[in-house]
Amino acid sequence: MNPFAYERASDEKNALTLGTRTGAKYLGGGTNLVDLMRETIEHPVLLVDVSGLSCTIEDTNDGGLRIGAGVKNTAVAADPRVRERFPVLSEAILAGASAQIRNMATVGGNLLQRTRCGYFYDDAARCNKRAAGTGCDAIDGFNRMHAILGASDACVATHPSDMAVALAALDAVVSVEGSNGARDIPLVDFHVLPGDTPQTETVLEAGELITAVTLPPSIAGRSRYRKVRDRASYAFALVSVAAVLDVQDGLVKEVRLALGGVAHKPWRATAAEAALKGGPATEAAFLAAAQAELASAQGLRDNAFKIELAQRVIVDTLAKLTALQETR
Amino acid sequence: MHFVINGNEIELEFDPRTSLLDLLRERLHLFGVKKGCDQGACGACTVLVDGTRINSCLALAVQYQDREITTVEGLGAPGELHPLQAAFVEHDGFQCGYCTPGQICSAVGMARELQCGVPSYVSEDVAAEGFTLSHAELRERMSGNLCRCGAYNGIVDAILETFGAVETEPVKREVV
Numbered sequence: 001m002n003p004f005a006y007e008r009a010s011d012e013k014n015a016l017t018l019g020t021r022t023g024a025k026y027l028g029g030g031t032n033l034v035d036l037m038r039e040t041i042e043h044p045v046l047l048v049d050v051s052g053l054s055c056t057i058e059d060t061n062d063g064g065l066r067i068g069a070g071v072k073n074t075a076v077a078a079d080p081r082v083r084e085r086f087p088v089l090s091e092a093i094l095a096g097a098s099a100q101i102r103n104m105a106t107v108g109g110n111l112l113q114r115t116r117c118g119y120f121y122d123d124a125a126r127c128n129k130r131a132a133g134t135g136c137d138a139i140d141g142f143n144r145m146h147a148i149l150g151a152s153d154a155c156v157a158t159h160p161s162d163m164a165v166a167l168a169a170l171d172a173v174v175s176v177e178g179s180n181g182a183r184d185i186p187l188v189d190f191h192v193l194p195g196d197t198p199q200t201e202t203v204l205e206a207g208e209l210i211t212a213v214t215l216p217p218s219i220a221g222r223s224r225y226r227k228v229r230d231r232a233s234y235a236f237a238l239v240s241v242a243a244v245l246d247v248q249d250g251l252v253k254e255v256r257l258a259l260g261g262v263a264h265k266p267w268r269a270t271a272a273e274a275a276l277k278g279g280p281a282t283e284a285a286f287l288a289a290a291q292a293e294l295a296s297a298q299g300l301r302d303n304a305f306k307i308e309l310a311q312r313v314i315v316d317t318l319a320k321l322t323a324l325q326e327t328r
Numbered sequence: 329m330h331f332v333i334n335g336n337e338i339e340l341e342f343d344p345r346t347s348l349l350d351l352l353r354e355r356l357h358l359f360g361v362k363k364g365c366d367q368g369a370c371g372a373c374t375v376l377v378d379g380t381r382i383n384s385c386l387a388l389a390v391q392y393q394d395r396e397i398t399t400v401e402g403l404g405a406p407g408e409l410h411p412l413q414a415a416f417v418e419h420d421g422f423q424c425g426y427c428t429p430g431q432i433c434s435a436v437g438m439a440r441e442l443q444c445g446v447p448s449y450v451s452e453d454v455a456a457e458g459f460t461l462s463h464a465e466l467r468e469r470m471s472g473n474l475c476r477c478g479a480y481n482g483i484v485d486a487i488l489e490t491f492g493a494v495e496t497e498p499v500k501r502e503v504v
Binding site (some may be wrong): 003004005006027034035047049051073074076078080083090094095097098100101103262 | 343344345367368383386391444446449467470473503
């Protein structure tokens with residue numbers, strides 16, 4: 001780990017001043033950043049500790065919630081308002097990492113965690129994300145965990161967050177502040193696909209700080225976060241699905257669907273949603289919608305199974321939500 | 329820099345690169361805290377900070393100034409074992425013992441999370457009033473602590489005996 005200076009930001013203004021210094025990086029819980037520094041993948045010269053800022057969850061005037069960027073993952077998952085109105089968010093957070101890590105990790109840091117691609121971590125391997133222009137050893141390597149949607153010739157890494165998949169389904173908005181002022185970014189536009197510049201993972205500009213994530217009012221219906229992984233707990237997703245479904249009189253009145261473990265960003269399944277909305281809530285319709293979403297999917301040597309798996313998880317999750325709502 | 333470690337006020341200076349784990353072991357010689365993977369995967373380094381369990385290997389010590397840190401040495405001692413330590417002995421909750429301090433700190437933190445009403449991924453309904461420690465809940469909630477000897481059955485029995493009756497308290501407290 002390279003030497004660095006440490007400053008605890010007293011408030012957001014102070015954080016922004018410190019955060020624009022050369023080589024500065026914001027520090028939340030450190031659960032990913034400290035590991036990356038130890039592996040010499042990240043080498044900030046100044047850590048600006050923002051974990052003590054924006055640590056509350058507030059009701060918004062329209063019935064939504066504004067979650068401060070410094071709130072710990074466990075505190076979000078355990079908040080009674082989140083559990084009652086946005087249970088899919090609690091479930092997604094609880095599906096990620098371990099209790100110890102969730103107790104440390106912040107909301108802002110969760111969004112900014114980096115891929116767990118083994119070639120990104122291995123400095124003997126080629127990786128365009130770690131060292132731009134060097135190539136990608138994952139494309140022809142061991143790529144069981146890698147992307148099937150939206151990948152490029154430069155990078156097939158996935159985004160590791162569970163929380164962000166639920167946020168994508170819930171139409172969350174990320175609030176950021178920088179030297180040019182504050183702005184709000186829809187969560188689905190916050191992370192970007194790899195293209196030719198996989199080292200760029202979000203639309204954040206240099207020095208910008210995440211201050212909050214806002215959830216609009218919850219919609220009617222049932223929701224569920226379903227995660228499929230190589231062991232029962234404490235593993236990254238092969239495929240995960242965040243679904244919110246409202247069925248009335250056998251028809252899909254409203255549906256929100258997002259996928260994890262399949263792309264460089266939380267993948268909002270807009271094609272599936274369009275196929276489902278207003279149509280029958282049947283397994284055949286769910287399968288057709290899942291197929292529409294995965295139509296552009298491309299498998300690599302070890303991960304082509306994810307294409308079929310994603311479809312099955314979508315269908316099963318929607319079918320179970322439909323059954324739950326019908327028995328209410 | 330100032331810390332409260334196992335009830336003792338401590339002042340010391342160190343390089344900001346120092347993890348909480350290395351501070352506890354290398355500077356304060358609290359060897360109950362174990363370095364397993366040093367990357368947050370195994371849980372052997374689990375300690376309690378203001379009663380909340382964390383991985384001390386991923387924690388920069390500088391970030392935990394002025395906090396109350398408890399290691400296994402602060403939970404019990406020879407002749408005055410913590411009830412969970414006694415239960416680990418009773419139920420053979422270890423073979424080599426390397427993961428044990430982390431398992432014990434983690435389970436103490438887990439019991440507090442239950443009291444505070446934190447759900448888990450296997451909870452039937454995350455919006456339920458409270459949660460109790462079923463076998464499935466225990467295994468999910470302890471999944472951040474690995475035991476390479478595979479002493480899990482004894483670990484589960486020891487934790488269930490000690491904390492099986494813990495329930496969510498009616499008055500909500502914040503866990504982190």
